Amino acid sequence: MNIASTPGVGGTAMYAPYVASKWALxxxxxxxxxxxxxxxxxxxxxHPxxxxTPFITEPAVGSDAPSPTSTRPSRSPSPAWGEPADITRALLFLTSDEASFATGSxxxxxxxxxxxxxxxxxxA
Incomplete structure (x- = not known):
């Protein structure tokens, strides 16, 4: 199982090394x-x-703001950020026998x- 990221599907300006690594995955x-x-x-x-996670919800060292505006849930159709459990459930499903026909997906x-x-x- 590879864990990539949504920028690996659509790209994100100013994150070239990160995006390139996700496309590589x-x-x-x-x-x-x-x-x-x-x-x-x-x-x-x-692709989460x-x-x-604290990387998103807590301020970086030397900053007062937790994350860039581009990651705010209000910019997405979902009303909130995902939770780690959302990814865990997908991971458990994909590694189970119930997903035995899924590969290269x-x-x-x-x-x-x-x-x-x-x-x-x-x-509003």
Missing amino acids: RGLTKTAAPELGRDRIRVNAI GVIA EFVIGGGLLLGPALKSEG
């Missing part, structure tokens, strides 16, 4: 799946969106982040 997934499939080894990738778990900005609620 996509290539690794697509290459390793057919190479290892004959040995019944499945290879998939999960913004997940509420990519799973975006990003709360709709790649879909573009959310519409404002009618009450």
